[in-house]
Amino acid sequence: MKIAVLSGKGGTGKTFVSVNLAVVAKNSTYIDCDVEEPNGRLFLKPEDLTSTAVNVKVPSFDVDKCVGCKKCVDFCRFNAIAFIKDKPKLFMGVCHSCGGCAIACPSMAIMETDRQVGEVQKGRYKGVTVVTGVMNTGEESGIPVIKGALKQGLDENEITVIDCPPGSACSVMESVEKSDFCVLVAELTAFGLHNFIMVYELVTLLNKPLCAVINKENGDYPEFNEYCKQHNIPIFLSVPYSEELALIGADAKIAVEHDTKCQEMFKDLLEKIAYEVKGAGKR
Amino acid sequence: MKKLLILSGKGGTGKTTTAAAFVKFANAVAIADCDVDAPNLHIVTKMNDEPINMDFYGSDKASIDTDKCSGCGKCYEKCRFDAIISKGDRYTVNEFACEGCAVCSLVCPQNAVKMTEDKAGELTLYAGKKVFSTAKLKMGRGNSGKLVSEVKGLMQQATKLTQLKQEKESVAIIDGSPGIGCPVIASISGVDMALIVTEPSLSGLSDLMRIVKTASILQTRVAVCINRYDQAPKKAEMIQKFCEDYDIPFVGKIPYDKQASIAINKGISLADISCEATSALKKVFDATMKLLELE
Numbered sequence: 001m002k003i004a005v006l007s008g009k010g011g012t013g014k015t016f017v018s019v020n021l022a023v024v025a026k027n028s029t030y031i032d033c034d035v036e037e038p039n040g041r042l043f044l045k046p047e048d049l050t051s052t053a054v055n056v057k058v059p060s061f062d063v064d065k066c067v068g069c070k071k072c073v074d075f076c077r078f079n080a081i082a083f084i085k086d087k088p089k090l091f092m093g094v095c096h097s098c099g100g101c102a103i104a105c106p107s108m109a110i111m112e113t114d115r116q117v118g119e120v121q122k123g124r125y126k127g128v129t130v131v132t133g134v135m136n137t138g139e140e141s142g143i144p145v146i147k148g149a150l151k152q153g154l155d156e157n158e159i160t161v162i163d164c165p166p167g168s169a170c171s172v173m174e175s176v177e178k179s180d181f182c183v184l185v186a187e188l189t190a191f192g193l194h195n196f197i198m199v200y201e202l203v204t205l206l207n208k209p210l211c212a213v214i215n216k217e218n219g220d221y222p223e224f225n226e227y228c229k230q231h232n233i234p235i236f237l238s239v240p241y242s243e244e245l246a247l248i249g250a251d252a253k254i255a256v257e258h259d260t261k262c263q264e265m266f267k268d269l270l271e272k273i274a275y276e277v278k279g280a281g282k283r
Numbered sequence: 284m285k286k287l288l289i290l291s292g293k294g295g296t297g298k299t300t301t302a303a304a305f306v307k308f309a310n311a312v313a314i315a316d317c318d319v320d321a322p323n324l325h326i327v328t329k330m331n332d333e334p335i336n337m338d339f340y341g342s343d344k345a346s347i348d349t350d351k352c353s354g355c356g357k358c359y360e361k362c363r364f365d366a367i368i369s370k371g372d373r374y375t376v377n378e379f380a381c382e383g384c385a386v387c388s389l390v391c392p393q394n395a396v397k398m399t400e401d402k403a404g405e406l407t408l409y410a411g412k413k414v415f416s417t418a419k420l421k422m423g424r425g426n427s428g429k430l431v432s433e434v435k436g437l438m439q440q441a442t443k444l445t446q447l448k449q450e451k452e453s454v455a456i457i458d459g460s461p462g463i464g465c466p467v468i469a470s471i472s473g474v475d476m477a478l479i480v481t482e483p484s485l486s487g488l489s490d491l492m493r494i495v496k497t498a499s500i501l502q503t504r505v506a507v508c509i510n511r512y513d514q515a516p517k518k519a520e521m522i523q524k525f526c527e528d529y530d531i532p533f534v535g536k537i538p539y540d541k542q543a544s545i546a547i548n549k550g551i552s553l554a555d556i557s558c559e560a561t562s563a564l565k566k567v568f569d570a571t572m573k574l575l576e577l578e
Contacts, residue, residue: 008321009294009295009321009323010291010293010294010295010296010321010461011293011294011295011296011461011482012294012295015486036461036462036463036464036493037292037293037294037461037462037463037486037489037490037493039293039485039486039489039490042485042486042489057363075385075389077342077343077383077384077385078342078384096382096384097363098363098364098382098384098386099361099363099386100384100385100386100389103361103386103389103390104389135463135464137463137493137496137497137500138468138496138497138500138501139464140428140464140465140468141425141464141465142464165462166294166321166461166462167320167321167427167460167461167462168320168321168420168422168423169320169420169422169423169424169425169427169466170379170423170424170425170427171464172320172423173379173422173423174380177379187295188544189544189547189548190323190326190327190547190548190550191299191323191326191547194321194323194326195321195323198320198321198422199422201422202422202423205422205423218541218544219541219544219545221548243514246514246515247514247515249484249486250482250483250484250485250487250514250515250518251484251485251515251518252484252485252486
């Protein structure tokens with residue numbers, strides 16, 4: 001069972017929900033796909049860490065073989081290659097590593113070399129396998145690192161929790177695509193609802209079963225409940241705002257290990273999700 | 284005109300709340316929302332003028348003509364983005380994974396792959412007494428960096444065209460996105476300073492370090508403020524100490540205030556009400572303007 005946790009808006013509590021779900025599941029895998037700002041590792045403090053480099057391919061040019069036909073320049077849709085003083089030059093930041101220039105070159109003057117864009121760390125916290133994708137600072141795209149993290153963690157345990165990046169762009173799609181169930185974490189504000197709708201549409205488009213989890217509930221925002229009702233979105237959990245929980249979170253402590261009420265809430269959430277996933281299989 | 288970008292690294296620390304209040308404090312005539320995959324500034328920065336809407340085209344997308352396709356699988360073999368789906372010897376394109384590189388069309392011996400334009404989002408521009416440029420990326424799409432550059436570009440062009448006052452002492456307010464990747468890198472280029480809004484937590488600090496490093500690679504000045512500092516005062520001290528150690532200007536801290544979310548849910552900014560957070564945010568604003576030499 002692969003559970004993706006996402007939110008659209010940042011800071012609603014994706015990592016909070018993911019980490020606590022993984023811990024109550026006991027034997028599970030936690031995968032941090034928020035590779036630009038991975039924080040699950042701060043909570044889970046994994047031991048026996050191993051690290052694998054994530055590389056992408058970039059072209060390098062053999063100027064002796066290059067005949068100056070500029071077929072590579074014409075082919076590249078990202079304008080990553082230019083001819084400067086009759087020599088091909090690569091603009092690394094915009095290269096998508098598609099490999100097309102090497103195929104397009106008629107004189108075999110383009111070789112591909114590895115360039116590291118991040119790493120995947122793997123370790124353990126109790127029964128939880130902790131997989132963290134970390135993108136290097138200054139890099140543009142986290143997609144290769146997300147792919148690397150998913151590849152290392154997806155099939156290891158019965159239960160996998162995928163902590164997704166915020167937003168609703170390609171990186172979220174990549175993280176969600178292989179999941180069986182999506183947990184949409186929301187906060188009860190106009191901002192929260194607006195971004196919740198964006199990810200709800202994304203998840204619906206992928207035909208994934210889903211539920212909403214309200215975090216930091218502090219006062220009313222009836223518009224949210226109305227939206228869920230209208231679209232038949234079940235709200236599986238509502239975590240009330242509390243100063244204690246905020247402090248536990250600030251210290252990067254695991255809430256279910258410090259708060260029995262929280263533990264019950266997350267056990268209940270996991271049960272509900274498991275029931276839905278199994279039910280969906282039967283239907 | 285000076286350009287101030289609001290960033291955070293970690294999401295949900297209060298970028299948009301800060302940006303919306305700064306717009307009012309500064310009486311800004313040029314505003315942009317660069318958080319194109321979760322834009323929210325328009326909710327609290329209401330415009331009365333009719334907007335101009337424009338389509339945004341990202342990379343082209345591949346599609347396979349099944350009549351022409353011989354099922355050789357070369358496209359499947361060469362695609363680096365797992366965007367070609369194979370079912371036996373039938374191949375189709377996953378539009379969400381396709382990055383538009385056209386390698387599939389290059390290697391297809393049957394000429395069965397077509398690259399077509401793809402609407403990847405929509406730009407919205409308000410250009411009345413104030414210019415407000417915003418956009419929404421279509422879900423699951425890439426190219427957010429390109430869209431961010433267009434949002435900023437439109438703000439600049441429209442400000443010039445409408446001949447709004449552009450005295451040196453005016454400031455453009457740009458709301459950024461969380462993270463450190465392509466939309467952030469695109470939004471940072473050309474700004475005079477980035478104000479980083481963080482929160483007092485270990486996650487906030489870790490993300491702050493990563494965004495500070497990214498900004499320094501891109502040679503952009505930063506300043507830092509802490510939102511909801513009283514939720515974890517010790518962590519707030521830790522962040523303030525980090526800023527001191529690295530010579531990063533620290534422009535203030537804002538208390539947790541329930542009034543903030545109440546204001547937002549009413550569609551107004553913190554500058555429109557009077558509460559503890561408002562006065563703290565005004566101090567942050569004044570300190571930021573001082574750094575920008577816009578007193």
